[in-house]
Amino acid sequence: GDSVTQMEGPVTLSEEAFLTINCTYTATGYPSLFWYVQYPGEGLQLLLKATKADDKGSNKGFEATYRKETTSFHLEKGSVQVSDSAVYFCALRGGKSTFGDGTTLTVKP
Amino acid sequence: NAGVTQTPKFQVLKTGQSMTLQCAQDMNHEYMSWYRQDPGMGLRLIHYSVGAGITDQGEVPNGYNVSRSTTEDFPLRLLSAAPSQTSVYFCASSYGPRDEQYFGPGTRLTVT
Numbered sequence: 001g002d003s004v005t006q007m008e009g010p011v012t013l014s015e016e017a018f019l020t021i022n023c024t025y026t027a028t029g030y031p032s033l034f035w036y037v038q039y040p041g042e043g044l045q046l047l048l049k050a051t052k053a054d055d056k057g058s059n060k061g062f063e064a065t066y067r068k069e070t071t072s073f074h075l076e077k078g079s080v081q082v083s084d085s086a087v088y089f090c091a092l093r094g095g096k097s098t099f100g101d102g103t104t105l106t107v108k109p
Numbered sequence: 110n111a112g113v114t115q116t117p118k119f120q121v122l123k124t125g126q127s128m129t130l131q132c133a134q135d136m137n138h139e140y141m142s143w144y145r146q147d148p149g150m151g152l153r154l155i156h157y158s159v160g161a162g163i164t165d166q167g168e169v170p171n172g173y174n175v176s177r178s179t180t181e182d183f184p185l186r187l188l189s190a191a192p193s194q195t196s197v198y199f200c201a202s203s204y205g206p207r208d209e210q211y212f213g214p215g216t217r218l219t220v221t
Contacts, residue, residue: 032208043213043215044212045212093206101149101151102149
């Protein structure tokens with residue numbers, strides 16, 4: 001079946017540091033790929049998405065590129081802020097949904 | 110637009126009790142899903158629906174029932190609560206099977 005493997009956390013960075021959270025997937029067919037963010041006590045919110053190979057999703061300074069050849073969708077941000085502290089989930093949809101286990105990011109001032 | 114709403118926000122049950130978690134959306138989405146979130150395990154799909162009258166099982170369906178009589182509502186029933194069902198439950202909806210999902214705020218359930 002489909003699966004998503006996310007970089008294990010937690011991740012702690014200083015403000016303005018570069019962020020990478022790795023995500024690789026296994027799927028049949030051509031799923032859509034997503035990054036969601038969850039703040040404490042809230043539901044998940046869409047951060048960005050890509051629907052086909054080589055698509056780049058971007059939002060609020062975050063980026064991820066759908067890489068079919070390496071089955072990856074790594075999340076990057078050039079300069080993180082304290083307000084980016086949250087849990088980040090990589091997910092795919094090709095019918096049913098599959099989520100990674102989440103990566104907790106803490107950004108310190 | 111209220112988006113996806115869930116009630117209650119918190120619930121404590123005793124083992125063996127039954128209850129229904131409510132979920133509603135006002136975006137006219139065909140696809141709706143129920144997930145449970147446990148520490149370190151991401152989200153696991155319980156049941157989902159591709160339209161009114163159509164439901165199917167997800168990864169962890171045992172102990173839960175669903176029905177979809179309208180496009181808007183997708184309740185989740187716990188038949189006989191067990192401590193293993195202590196979790197945070199999220200409802201989500203989307204236009205189609207490959208589209209982004211919109212999540213409700215969650216229900217935190219504790220079974221003692």
